[in-house]
Amino acid sequence: MCMKIYLDKRVLASHTTSALLVSRTIVHFRRGMESKGEGKDKFFIVTQGKARKGFSRGCIGRVEAVMHNGELMGLLYGGGSSGNPKSGDMVKREDTYPLTRHQAQLLLFVSPSSKRLELLCNPQLFSAICVLSQDDLVVVKHKKGHQPGLVRNLMLIGKKENQGDLLMLGFEVEFVQDSDQTVSSKKPAPLPLFSAADIVQVVPAYSVGIGPRWKDSHSEDLNRKVVSRINSMPNMGSRGRQVRDINHLDQSVTQTSTQSPSHPPFEVGSMVQVTSNTGITVYGVIRWMGVLSENKNDWAGIELDYEVNNCSDGMYGGQRYFTCKVGRALFVPLTKCSPDGRFLCPPSEKETLKATDIPPVIPLEETDENVPPIPESEALFLLVGKMKGIQGHYNSCYLDATLFSLFSSSMTLDSVCHKPADTESSISRSLKKDIVNRLRRQGFVPAESVMNFRKQLGCDTFVTEEKDPEEFITILLQQVLCMKSLIKLRSNNNTSQEAYTFQIILDKEQVTQTPTVQQLLDISLLSCGLKFEEIPSCLMVHMPRFGKKYKMFPHIIPSTEFDITDLLYNSPRECFLCGRLAEYECPQCLQDRKLQPGRIKQYCTTCKTQVHTHPSRHGHCPRALAVPAEVAADAPVPRHKMQLFAVLCIHTSHYVSFVKYGPGPRSWLFFDSMADRCGDDQSGYNIPEIRACPEVGDFLSQSEEELARADPSQAGELVRRLLSDSYMCLYQSASMALYR
Numbered sequence: 001m002c003m004k005i006y007l008d009k010r011v012l013a014s015h016t017t018s019a020l021l022v023s024r025t026i027v028h029f030r031r032g033m034e035s036k037g038e039g040k041d042k043f044f045i046v047t048q049g050k051a052r053k054g055f056s057r058g059c060i061g062r063v064e065a066v067m068h069n070g071e072l073m074g075l076l077y078g079g080g081s082s083g084n085p086k087s088g089d090m091v092k093r094e095d096t097y098p099l100t101r102h103q104a105q106l107l108l109f110v111s112p113s114s115k116r117l118e119l120l121c122n123p124q125l126f127s128a129i130c131v132l133s134q135d136d137l138v139v140v141k142h143k144k145g146h147q148p149g150l151v152r153n154l155m156l157i158g159k160k161e162n163q164g165d166l167l168m169l170g171f172e173v174e175f176v177q178d179s180d181q182t183v184s185s186k187k188p189a190p191l192p193l194f195s196a197a198d199i200v201q202v203v204p205a206y207s208v209g210i211g212p213r214w215k216d217s218h219s220e221d222l223n224r225k226v227v228s229r230i231n232s233m234p235n236m237g238s239r240g241r242q243v244r245d246i247n248h249l250d251q252s253v254t255q256t257s258t259q260s261p262s263h264p265p266f267e268v269g270s271m272v273q274v275t276s277n278t279g280i281t282v283y284g285v286i287r288w289m290g291v292l293s294e295n296k297n298d299w300a301g302i303e304l305d306y307e308v309n310n311c312s313d314g315m316y317g318g319q320r321y322f323t324c325k326v327g328r329a330l331f332v333p334l335t336k337c338s339p340d341g342r343f344l345c346p347p348s349e350k351e352t353l354k355a356t357d358i359p360p361v362i363p364l365e366e367t368d369e370n371v372p373p374i375p376e377s378e379a380l381f382l383l384v385g386k387m388k389g390i391q392g393h394y395n396s397c398y399l400d401a402t403l404f405s406l407f408s409s410s411m412t413l414d415s416v417c418h419k420p421a422d423t424e425s426s427i428s429r430s431l432k433k434d435i436v437n438r439l440r441r442q443g444f445v446p447a448e449s450v451m452n453f454r455k456q457l458g459c460d461t462f463v464t465e466e467k468d469p470e471e472f473i474t475i476l477l478q479q480v481l482c483m484k485s486l487i488k489l490r491s492n493n494n495t496s497q498e499a500y501t502f503q504i505i506l507d508k509e510q511v512t513q514t515p516t517v518q519q520l521l522d523i524s525l526l527s528c529g530l531k532f533e534e535i536p537s538c539l540m541v542h543m544p545r546f547g548k549k550y551k552m553f554p555h556i557i558p559s560t561e562f563d564i565t566d567l568l569y570n571s572p573r574e575c576f577l578c579g580r581l582a583e584y585e586c587p588q589c590l591q592d593r594k595l596q597p598g599r600i601k602q603y604c605t606t607c608k609t610q611v612h613t614h615p616s617r618h619g620h621c622p623r624a625l626a627v628p629a630e631v632a633a634d635a636p637v638p639r640h641k642m643q644l645f646a647v648l649c650i651h652t653s654h655y656v657s658f659v660k661y662g663p664g665p666r667s668w669l670f671f672d673s674m675a676d677r678c679g680d681d682q683s684g685y686n687i688p689e690i691r692a693c694p695e696v697g698d699f700l701s702q703s704e705e706e707l708a709r710a711d712p713s714q715a716g717e718l719v720r721r722l723l724s725d726s727y728m729c730l731y732q733s734a735s736m737a738l739y740r
Helices: 101-108 113-120 123-130 176-180 347-352 376-383 397-407 426-442 447-454 469-480 517-528 587-591 605-611 694-700 704-709 717-725
Strands: 002-005 043-046 060-066 072-077 096-099 137-142 145-157 168-175 199-203 271-275 281-291 298-304 329-333 487-491 496-499 530-532 538-542 561-563 641-651 654-660 668-678 685-692 726-732
Touching (some): 043 101, 096 101, 101 113, 101 123, 113 123, 123 199, 137 168, 271 298, 281 329, 281 717, 397 447, 397 469, 397 641, 397 654, 397 668, 426 447, 469 726, 517 530, 517 561, 641 717, 717 726
Antiparallel strands (some): 002 145, 043 060, 060 072, 271 281, 298 329, 487 530, 538 726, 561 641, 641 726, 654 668, 668 685
16 A cells, blocks of 8 residues: 655545545645654664574664674564564674664665665665655656656555554656647546656756756746756656657757857857757766867757657767767757756855765675676666766876776686685775675675775875876785786897786887787887787777877777787797798888788798898898797697787876776776766765776777778777776686686
C-alpha cells in the first residue's frame, strides 16, 4: 500500500481500508514526518565488517543503545512491505554509517541491499536525492533506458502497524515526454514509482531569466529554489519544452541568445543553451569549436542532453567534428549560445560555497581484499560523469592523471598493492585502500584521500608544488615502495641500465612530421645502441617534449600496439627481406628511402650481402646479432607486442589522461581531475569529470596508410588533444604482468 504526500494544503483524509492519516504540506516534501518521539530515533546502515547475527553489509538498523565499549545495540529493518523491526544484535560503530530517518526510509526501498551502498558511494547524487522537491527534473533508469522526468509526489510505502515501524519512501515521476500530450477525458494512468537507486541524475528547478520556463497545469505557480551546481550532477534532460524535431530549431535561434560580455568566453566543455525564435530551449555541452568550411564565423558543435530528430552524431556537411549518440549533435553559430541558465547561481550563493559543503564519503569496508580493475562492461556506468575519477586539489593534476591511468582499468602495477600485511608500508596501504580500491569500487576518490597520500611521499613539495609524472613515478616506485626497475636495457658495449620510465631521444630529421610511437621508439633505441634485456610488464614512454612549451613534433600518433620483437636483446628475429632467422642488424639502413625508412632492418647472411652490394650502402656497418644457438634458421619467429592502455597529456601546465578501459577498439575514456570548479579559489572545490571518447578509438584503429594521410587538425576536439598534447604513453604486457 502506498500513501501520497500531496503538496497542497487540504483536510486530512484517511485511507478507506487502513484508516491511516496522510501527512500534507504546501510546497516542499516533508522531512520530519515522525512524531516527537520518533524524531529522536537514530538510524544507521552497515557498511563493513563480517556478517553477524542478523546484520550484514547494506542492512539498515535503528540504534537502541550505545554500549560502554562503543558498540551499538540495534534493531534490523527488513525489506518487503512491512518495515517492521526484527531482532538485531551488537554492531561496531566503525562498521556503520549514520542516517537520518528520511535517508533510512529512502534506502529501505532500495533492493538488493548492495545497491544501497552503491548509492551511498555517490554522496553528491544521494545528497541531491534527499532534498528533491516537486517538479525537480531527474533522470531515472527505466525499461526504455534513461528517461528524464519530473518528480510529482513522494510516496510512503507500507502499512504502519506499530510505533517502531519504518515506512519506505519512493518517488512518483512523470516522464517529460508525456508533458506535450493533450488533455484527455479519460482517467490518467498512475504515475510510475521509483526508488532512490533508480535516479541516476538530478537537475533541481531553477528560476532564471534566460529562455522560457517549462510550464504545465501542475507547476505553473510553484515557488522555485536555487541549488548549488554540485547537487545537480551532470546535466541531462531539459527544463525547456521537449524538442521533437530539429526543424523547429535549425536556423531560427534567437539573437537574444548572443554571448554576453559579462560572461567568460566559451570553450570546449562549456555548458550552454540555445533558444529558438519559437521559444524552444535546448541544452548541451560544447564539444567542438571552429570555422566550418562554408562559413567564416565561429561555430559550435553542441552535444545535446537528449536526442532530437534530424540531429547528427557529430557529422556536419559530410565531415566528422566530434562523436556522440545519434540525434544529439547540433551545430550553430557561437553567437547563438548563452551559458546554461540551469546552473546560474546568485552571487550570494557563490560566496557561501565551501569545500565542507561536499557530502561526506562513506568509509570502505576494512578488508585485505585486492579489488580487480573495473571490467569493460561496468566502466561506463561506474565512471562516466561529473564527480567521477580522482578529485583534483592544489596542483595535483599530475598525480591524479597518473594514478587514474595506472590503476582504473589496468592491473600491470597491482603488485605494488599486493603485499603481505606484515610487510606492507603505511603508504602502500593508503594507495591500496584509499585510492585504488575506492576508485575501482566507487568510481570516485575524494581530494582528502589524495592529499593524505601526497603527505606520505616523503617530500613537502609533493603536497604543494607542480610535478612531472615521471618524477612522481620514480619517487613512488623506487624510493617509497622500493619496487624493482620496470625497464632493463643493454647497450652495444654490454653494459646494463635500469629505469622506471623511458625518455625518447632522437633528432627531428630522423622521422616524419607526424610520427607514431612505434617509429619513435625504434629510432631512439637503435640510435642510442640500446636493446631491452626482457619484455617489460609496464613500459612508460616519455615523448620528445621538454618543459611546458617545447614540443619536437606538433602531433604524435600513439601506436595502439608496440611491437617489441626487434628491440629485444639476444632474442630471435626474422630477416627483413626473406623472413629467415636474422643474424645481422644495420643501423644505417634505418632511414634508407628504398627500404621502408623508419623500419628496423635485420638480415640473414645472404640478404645482408645482397643488400649491401648497392653502391649507396658500401659505407654501412652491419653488426652481428646475438642469436640463441638452439633456434633453427628456418624456425618461425614469434612476435612480442605490448598494448597501449593510457596516454598522459599536458596543455598549459595541466595534466589529463586518456585511458583504454577494455579490449574493444572504441573503449576509451577521457579524464580530467579539475574539469570544473564549484565556488571560489579559497572555499570551493574541483569537479573531476570522465567522458567516453570512442572517437579516439576510431582514429587510432585506422591502418598505417590511413594514419599517414590523416590530417590531425581536422579531427575531433579530443582526438586533436590526444595527438598534440601527448606527454607519456603507457604500454602493458599482459603475459609478463603475471610474473612480476
